Amino acid sequence: MSGVDILQRIWTALHAATKQGTGFTLGFLGTVSNGGGPRIRAVILRRFDRSPDRIFFATHASAQKAIEIRDQPQVALTLQDNDSALQLRIEGTASVVEDPAQRRNAWESLAPHSQQLYASPEVPGRPLTQNVHSLVDDSEMRSAFERFAWIRIDLAWLDWLDLSTEPQQRWQFRLNEGSWRGQRVVP
Numbered sequence: 001m002s003g004v005d006i007l008q009r010i011w012t013a014l015h016a017a018t019k020q021g022t023g024f025t026l027g028f029l030g031t032v033s034n035g036g037g038p039r040i041r042a043v044i045l046r047r048f049d050r051s052p053d054r055i056f057f058a059t060h061a062s063a064q065k066a067i068e069i070r071d072q073p074q075v076a077l078t079l080q081d082n083d084s085a086l087q088l089r090i091e092g093t094a095s096v097v098e099d100p101a102q103r104r105n106a107w108e109s110l111a112p113h114s115q116q117l118y119a120s121p122e123v124p125g126r127p128l129t130q131n132v133h134s135l136v137d138d139s140e141m142r143s144a145f146e147r148f149a150w151i152r153i154d155l156a157w158l159d160w161l162d163l164s165t166e167p168q169q170r171w172q173f174r175l176n177e178g179s180w181r182g183q184r185v186v187p
């Protein structure tokens with residue numbers, strides 16, 4: 001397979017990850033904490049756009065990761081598909097989408113149970129001071145959209161590892177003035 005074929009496989013896999021559940025749907029996002037150390041957590045890939053190549057995910061506007069991205073936008077995202085023995089490592093620049101129409105569009109693409117995650121005015125990660133209640137009142141639901149953040153990652157570097165072939169294949173790609181340059185590397 002050539003670099004062009006591998007890159008096409010990556011785009012197809014990212015697209016599929018956001019349209020149906022695949023091994024790549026759940027990613028592990030790395031950010032830099034304000035203390036300078038790494039922080040990693042799971043996120044669901046919600047959308048993938050090509051040219052420019054971007055991944056989007058949803059989070060709480062007050063989540064630590066959203067604060068970290070505002071301070072230090074360099075992020076890493078690792079995806080792994082156990083069934084296909086594939087790993088895709090991504091590096092890029094993250095930003096919190098501010099455009100109202102894009103935010104609204106993303107919000108409306110979420111299922112009602114996902115929107116409900118933003119209903120509570122409690123801040124994620126803060127000590128729990130009262131019992132979590134599962135009943136959401138109308139006023140909380142109306143303000144839920146304000147607590148929703150839509151995060152964009154502009155892809156800049158990719159590392160594709162395929163352990164299903166013999167020999168194993170590893171490719172790296174870097175975005176250079178709008179075009180991806182790839183090379184096969186030692187696994």
Ligand SMILES: Cc1cc2nc3c(=O)[nH]c(=O)nc-3n(C[C@H](O)[C@H](O)[C@H](O)COP(=O)(O)O)c2cc1C
Pocket residue numbers: 026039041042043044045057058059060063064065066124125
């Ligand atoms: C299967 C799974 C999917 C998750 N998806 C998301 C997600 O899409 N967005 C999100 O903000 N947190 C998601 N989380 C929770 C995060 O991993 C994390 O615990 C939480 O967002 C707090 O992270 P932070 O303090 O670094 O912001 C998910 C957790 C699991 C286990």
